Amino acid sequence: MGNMAPPRAPRPARKRADRYHHGDLRRALLQAAVRAIQSHGVDGLTLRQVGGTLGVSRTALYRHFADKSALLSAVAAEGFRMLRLELVEAWETGGRGRGGFEAMGMAYVQFAVAHPSHYRVMFSADVTSAANPELTQEGAGAFQALVDSLIAQQHDGLLRGDDPVQMARFVWANVHGIAMLAIDRRLEHQKAGVEEVTRYSFERIRTGIAAVTDARHAR
Numbered sequence: 001m002g003n004m005a006p007p008r009a010p011r012p013a014r015k016r017a018d019r020y021h022h023g024d025l026r027r028a029l030l031q032a033a034v035r036a037i038q039s040h041g042v043d044g045l046t047l048r049q050v051g052g053t054l055g056v057s058r059t060a061l062y063r064h065f066a067d068k069s070a071l072l073s074a075v076a077a078e079g080f081r082m083l084r085l086e087l088v089e090a091w092e093t094g095g096r097g098r099g100g101f102e103a104m105g106m107a108y109v110q111f112a113v114a115h116p117s118h119y120r121v122m123f124s125a126d127v128t129s130a131a132n133p134e135l136t137q138e139g140a141g142a143f144q145a146l147v148d149s150l151i152a153q154q155h156d157g158l159l160r161g162d163d164p165v166q167m168a169r170f171v172w173a174n175v176h177g178i179a180m181l182a183i184d185r186r187l188e189h190q191k192a193g194v195e196e197v198t199r200y201s202f203e204r205i206r207t208g209i210a211a212v213t214d215a216r217h218a219r
Contacts, residue, residue: 026064028054030078033071037117042124047071072121073132079118080138083111087145097156098206101149105175105202109194112179119183123176146172150209160211167209174205 094103
């Protein structure tokens with residue numbers, strides 16, 4: 001009796017892949033990937049790491065994502081879907097027009113700050129939409145939300161009659177720059193914070209693309 005070894009502590013239970021419903025496992029894998037990117041960056045993300053976090057087998061993992069590129073594409077698609085919903089909501093709750101347009105700008109930057117992992121993947125050079133129709137659709141949808149807001153303002157006589165797609169690229173390029181500075185914490189110690197810089201930028205953007213009569217009124 002005295003020579004008997006103490007009983008071994010039980011190993012922590014691993015959640016078997018079959019305990020996840022099909023959609024639940026995919027959702028869990030995406031969430032784990034986002035957390036991993038937040039901690040280790042896009043380059044530090046591995047499928048083994050994501051699967052190990054959830055305690056699922058490689059076989060279960062590969063049923064959803066063939067490789068790291070497929071996983072990143074799914075994260076990007078989810079990010080664009082979330083962004084589109086927030087932009088549309090900002091446009092509507094902001095009252096459309098000038099107020100809604102400015103609200104969209106704030107919503108865009110706030111989304112990047114709140115979801116930096118998604119945002120970095122969405123615009124990563126390592127992510128391509130060629131093999132992911134969902135990413136193509138969601139990315140186009142988010143961009144179209146901006147285009148639609150510009151067309152609506154053109155119809156109301158608030159904006160000049162330029163090509164709305166080209167105008168949207170101009171707006172996006174400016175706000176994307178602010179978003180990247182914000183998530184890289186380059187604006188934290190500036191006298192003007194992220195919100196103030198965003199509002200000022202949108203005022204200048206609006207002046208630049210406003211219809212002639214509206215631009216005079218803005219001054």
